[in-house]
Amino acid sequence: xxxxxxGINTTAAILDIINAILxxxxxxxxxxxxxxxxxxxxxxxxxxxxxxxxxVMAAIGLIIHIIGLVKSxxxxxSIIGHILGIIGCAxxxxxALLAFPAIVxxxxxxxxxxxxxxx
Numbered sequence: 001x002x003x004x005x006x007g008i009n010t011t012a013a014i015l016d017i018i019n020a021i022l023x024x025x026x027x028x029x030x031x032x033x034x035x036x037x038x039x040x041x042x043x044x045x046x047x048x049x050x051x052x053x054x055x056v057m058a059a060i061g062l063i064i065h066i067i068g069l070v071k072s073x074x075x076x077x078s079i080i081g082h083i084l085g086i087i088g089c090a091x092x093x094x095x096a097l098l099a100f101p102a103i104v105x106x107x108x109x110x111x112x113x114x115x116x117x118x119x
Contacts, residue, residue: 004075005116008068009082012061013113016085016106019061023092023099023106026054030096054096061089061106068113076119081112 033047065085072079088105091098 004077004118006068006071006075006077008064008071009077009113009116012064012068012082012085013110015061015064016088016110016113019057019089019092020103020106020110022054022057023103026051026096026099030054051096055093058089058093058102062086062093065089065109072116078112078115078117078119081109081115084109084112 030047030051033050037046065082069079069082069086072082084105088102088109091105092102
């Protein structure tokens with residue numbers, strides 16, 4: 001079987017690294033935003049806007065991994081990276097409290113997506 005490299009796998013792997021960094025900073029950003037807003041007498045709109053950004057990034061990662069899963073399956077490339085990426089993005093999308101497991105899963109998913117090993 002001819003070795004096929006898919007651009008979607010590289011894109012998913014790079015997005016996993018970016019999301020892992022963003023999810024790590026999300027704890028601090030949202031916490032500091034909440035304290036800052038509460039001290040200034042805000043209504044919570046700034047904190048929810050910042051939180052929405054992290055959820056949108058998780059949703060983008062989820063979509064990229066689902067597309068990559070389908071394309072990799074058709075090309076005969078291992079899909080384990082995309083499965084781990086879907087689980088990791090879904091963990092964060094369900095609740096930001098699961099950010100640490102999401103970070104670990106996304107780092108492992110990134111490695112598998114970069115490898116693009118034939119099945």
